[in-house]
Structure formats: C-alpha cells, structure tokens
Amino acid sequence: MKHLRYIKIILLLIMSIPVLGQEINLDKNISITFQNISLEDALKKLEQKFNISFAYNSNLKELNQTVNKSYNNKTINEILNDLLPAYNLGFKLIGTQITIYTLERKNRINVSGYIYDAKTGEALIACTIYSKKHSIGTVSNNYGYYSLTIPSSELPLIVTFSFIGYEKKEVVINKYDNKVNVRLSPEDVTLGEVVIHQDKINDKVTSTNIGLIKLKAKEINAIPAIGGEVDVLKAVTLLPGIKQGVDGSSGFYVRGGGPDQNLILLDGVPLYNPYHLWGFLSSFNSDAINNMEIIKGAFPARYGGRLSSVLDITMKEGNNQEWHTDLTVGLISAKASVSGPLVKNKSSIMVSARRTYLDLILVPINHLQNSDDDYKSTQGYKFTDFNLKYNYKFSDKDRIYVSGFFSRDKYYYNTKSMYNGEEFKSTETVKDNKGWGNIISSVRWNHLFDSKLFLNTTAYYTGYNYYTYNLYQAESSDTDIYPESKNSVDYSSIINDFALKQDYQFMPNNKHSIRFGIGGIYHKFKP
Numbered sequence: 001m002k003h004l005r006y007i008k009i010i011l012l013l014i015m016s017i018p019v020l021g022q023e024i025n026l027d028k029n030i031s032i033t034f035q036n037i038s039l040e041d042a043l044k045k046l047e048q049k050f051n052i053s054f055a056y057n058s059n060l061k062e063l064n065q066t067v068n069k070s071y072n073n074k075t076i077n078e079i080l081n082d083l084l085p086a087y088n089l090g091f092k093l094i095g096t097q098i099t100i101y102t103l104e105r106k107n108r109i110n111v112s113g114y115i116y117d118a119k120t121g122e123a124l125i126a127c128t129i130y131s132k133k134h135s136i137g138t139v140s141n142n143y144g145y146y147s148l149t150i151p152s153s154e155l156p157l158i159v160t161f162s163f164i165g166y167e168k169k170e171v172v173i174n175k176y177d178n179k180v181n182v183r184l185s186p187e188d189v190t191l192g193e194v195v196i197h198q199d200k201i202n203d204k205v206t207s208t209n210i211g212l213i214k215l216k217a218k219e220i221n222a223i224p225a226i227g228g229e230v231d232v233l234k235a236v237t238l239l240p241g242i243k244q245g246v247d248g249s250s251g252f253y254v255r256g257g258g259p260d261q262n263l264i265l266l267d268g269v270p271l272y273n274p275y276h277l278w279g280f281l282s283s284f285n286s287d288a289i290n291n292m293e294i295i296k297g298a299f300p301a302r303y304g305g306r307l308s309s310v311l312d313i314t315m316k317e318g319n320n321q322e323w324h325t326d327l328t329v330g331l332i333s334a335k336a337s338v339s340g341p342l343v344k345n346k347s348s349i350m351v352s353a354r355r356t357y358l359d360l361i362l363v364p365i366n367h368l369q370n371s372d373d374d375y376k377s378t379q380g381y382k383f384t385d386f387n388l389k390y391n392y393k394f395s396d397k398d399r400i401y402v403s404g405f406f407s408r409d410k411y412y413y414n415t416k417s418m419y420n421g422e423e424f425k426s427t428e429t430v431k432d433n434k435g436w437g438n439i440i441s442s443v444r445w446n447h448l449f450d451s452k453l454f455l456n457t458t459a460y461y462t463g464y465n466y467y468t469y470n471l472y473q474a475e476s477s478d479t480d481i482y483p484e485s486k487n488s489v490d491y492s493s494i495i496n497d498f499a500l501k502q503d504y505q506f507m508p509n510n511k512h513s514i515r516f517g518i519g520g521i522y523h524k525f526k527p
Contacts, residue, residue, distance in 0.1 A: 121320030211296035257308030318348035
C-alpha cells in the first residue's frame with residue numbers, strides 16, 4: 001500500500017507540471033501561396049500548415065483585407081515582415097505564440113529606388129517621379145536613384161514615373177516604405193501642332209542650380225557633324241554664354257574666360273587636355289557619352305572650383321539586356337563600340353575605341369614619293385582614344401563601377417639624307433616627334449544606407465603627358481671636310497593625380513537635398 005501511495009504522489013506531481021508548447025522557429029524556410037483570401041484566412045493557413053500559433057484581436061479591420069502573395073523558400077520571419085506592415089500591423093514572438101498588433105499609423109509614405117531604360121538597362125538621369133494627387137515630385141540623381149516622401153497616410157497611392165522620350169508609367173503603392181525599381185520603355189512620339197503663348201514673366205528664383213545646362217546623348221548626336229564626327233565640346237559652344245575660340249578649335253570660352261579655366265570631368269575624374277589634332281577635335285567619343293552637364297556659375301563645392309565653368313560628362317554604363325555593336329567610318333577617323341550584359345540585369349560592360357586612319361593611307365604614299373637611295377622621309381600624324389566602363393550590382397544597396405579612358409596623339413617627321421662622294425661620305429638625320437595624351441582610371445562604389453541617404457565613394461588616377469623630341473645629327477667619313485655635329489632637345493611635362501573622395505546625398509524631404517563629403521588629392525608634377 002505504501003508503494004501505491006508513492007506512485008500516486010508521483011503521478012499527481014507529473015500531472016501538475018504544465019505542458020510546454022513547441023517553440024516556434026521563425027528562421028525556418030517555407031513556401032506558401034495566398035490567392036484572393038483575407039488576411040485572417042492567410043494567418044489561419046499558416047497555423048494549419050506549419051503548426052504555429054497567432055494571437056490577435058479578431059475585430060481588427062485589417063484582417064478582412066485581401067491578400068495575393070506567393071513566397072518560395074522564405075523564412076517565416078521574412079514572410080511576416082513583408083506581409084503585415086502592408087496592413088499597418090506588426091508582430092512579436094511571446095512565449096509559444098506570435099502576437100499581432102496594430103502599428104502606430106504613419107503620417108507619410110516613402111518611395112525610393114532606381115530607374116532604368118527597359119531596353120538597355122542604362123540608368124535614367126533626371127527622371128521625374130511625382131504624385132499627382134498631392135502635387136509632390138522629385139527627380140532621379142546621376143546614378144538613377146530617387147527618394148520621394150509624401151505627407152499622407154492614405155493607401156493605396158499612385159506614383160507616376162515619366163521621362164522625355166519614354167512611356168509614362170504609374171505604380172500603385174500599398175505600403176508606407178517602398179523599394180520600387182522601375183524600367184521605362186522608349187516611346188515613339190508624333191508631334192502635332194505647336195502653339196506658343198506668351199505668359200507673364202516669372203521673376204522668382206525657381207532653382208538653386210544657377211547656370212546649369214544639361215544635354216543628353218540623343219541631343220548631342222542630333223547636332224550636325226563635321227567630317228562625320230560628332231564633337232561633344234563643339235556642341236557646348238552652341239549653348240548661351242559659351243563661345244568658340246579660334247576657328248576650327250574645340251576649345252571653348254565661357255563668359256570671357258580662357259579654355260584652361262574650365263574644369264572638364266569624365267565620370268568625376270578631371271582631364272587636363274582632352275583634345276586631338278592640336279584642338280581641332282575633342283577626345284570624347286560620342287558613342288560612349290550618356291549625359292553632359294555644364295555649370296557656368298555658382299559651382300557647387302563638391303567640384304573644388306574653377307574660374308569659368310565646370311563640364312561634367314558621364315559615360316554610358318553598357319546595355320545589360322542584350323549585346324549591341326556600333327561601327328562608324330568618317331572622313332577623319334573610324335570608331336567602334338560594344339556593350340552588353342556579362343550577367344543579365346546584374347552586370348554590364350561598355351567598350352568604345354576610335355582611331356584616325358589617314359596615316360595608314362598617307363604615310364606609305366609619302367614614303368614612296370620621298371624615298372630613294374640617297375634620301376628617305378617619313379611624316380605622319382595619328383590619334384587614338386579608348387573608353388571602358390564596367391559595373392556590377394551586388395544588391396539593391398550596393399553597386400560598383402570601374403571606368404577607364406585613354407587618349408594619345410602623335411606627330412612624327414623623320415628624314416635621312418646620304419651623300420656618297422669620291423672624297424667622303426656623309427649622313428644627315430633629322431627627327432621631330434611630338435605627342436600628348438591622357439589616361440584615367442577610377443573605381444566607384446555606390447551604397448544606399450536607407451531610402452534617404454546615398455553614398456558614392458570614388459578612388460581615381462588621372463595622368464597627362466606632353467613630350468617633344470628634336471634631333472639633328474651629321475656624320476661624315478672625313479671630319480675635316482664635313483665635321484660631325486649633334487644637337488637634340490628632349491622635353492616632357494607630366495601631371496599625375498591620385499585621389500580618394502566620398503560624396504553623400506541626404507534627401508530629408510522633397511524640397512531639400514543636402515550634399516556633404518570629404519576628399520583628398522595628391523598632385524605630382526614633373527615639368
């Protein structure tokens with residue numbers, strides 16, 4: 001009987017211990033589809049299928065809203081973080097139950113992301129994003145990124161994306177914080193009748209960008225070309241306040257300043273002498289240019305300052321949808337460009353090259369005309385330039401760009417005359433070589449901290465080299481009759497820059513954009 005009493009006590013103790021529920025693993029990967037069902041039914045489906053438990057107030061109006069979502073190999077935590085905030089709900093794991101509660105209603109909606117060309121994948125700069133209902137809008141930056149804040153709590157909301165030459169696109173917003181990447185398709189527009197009306201002159205300042213003019217690649221290529229060559233710097237001289245210098249020269253003068261008082265940037269890297277043919281042509285291949293901005297006054301501090309103007313040129317990123325090739329032969333030079341995706345929608349490359357071909361034709365002809373046993377002459381000129389840009393998208397928050405540019409001009413004139421007499425033999429050699437060129441390389445990293453703070457980190461090298469070499473040399477078998485002599489000049493001038501900088505762009509709201517940053521540059525001169 002005593003043993004039975006002990007067994008009874010043990011059983012009572014065991015029965016008094018509370019039964020512990022199975023712990024919920026929020027990091028467990030699952031797959032589930034909700035099709036045209038209410039949010040409450042979606043939660044019940046999760047409970048039945050994956051043995052989890054929810055606690056919530058059944059009188060919540062949000063539970064009656066319709067859900068159309070599909071998740072594949074996502075954690076429970078990821079699914080709830082995506083599903084519930086859209087209905088202004090949050091969740092918290094308390095014990096063995098997931099408790100659902102109402103979030104404090106937000107009084108603003110934020111939409112941010114990147115805008116691309118649907119056909120090529122190029123970032124669209126200065127694309128317009130706006131809410132017609134609230135009369136609020138913004139534009140994308142030089143990397144296609146935008147952030148729009150709307151002071152409203154009404155969902156759903158329609159946001160419109162528009163860009164000149166592209167089809168307008170409307171996106172329905174159902175959440176308070178949204179990451180929306182948009183691809184706009186080019187549009188064929190037939191213009192009708194244009195009527196011009198005179199309106200009252202608005203004497204108010206409508207923009208802080210004083211003296212800023214932007215040109216797109218299509219606008220540059222539409223300018224009449226001389227000799228089949230579309231020249232970017234000649235296009236600049238057609239703008240108000242900018243004047244071309246000597247006839248035939250690509251150098252430009254802004255409001256009385258000299259050509260050397262202009263800061264010229266290619267993908268944020270300065271070029272010191274971007275000209276071919278002694279200033280007749282620029283070193284920029286129009287096939288590689290995506291966007292160009294010139295500021296004629298009130299230069300932003302991030303450019304470091306110049307006396308006359310700042311010309312900021314952005315290269316194309318490359319088509320990340322399909323491979324595309326261009327080949328052009330003009331009267332002066334030939335050029336080719338190739339762009340395409342290395343990994344579709346993730347990585348692309350653009351390569352462009354140009355070279356004059358006249359020396360390949362004229363130098364052999366000149367050599368035949370001025371070459372015999374006693375006299376040989378070679379004279380020619382050539383230029384080349386090369387553009388490269390590669391980008392890789394690690395995630396929606398991180399992207400890296402690698403840019404490169406090379407240009408070279410070379411002029412050469414070489415003669416050699418020989419005299420074979422009975423008394424002595426002599427040789428005269430004359431050389432006149434000149435050349436100049438640029439080389440730049442840069443690595444840029446774009447990082448998005450959140451929807452309002454954008455970072456661009458750039459490390460670059462730029463170098464410019466000019467050289468001239470002259471030689472006169474006379475040799476003779478009899479120095480008494482024909483003395484030997486030698487005179488040469490070898491001159492070079494080199495500039496090398498190494499720089500590292502960080503540029504931040506903070507967009508607290510639609511009316512303000514704050515830029516700040518830090519940078520350092522090391523100049524090395526070899527005159």
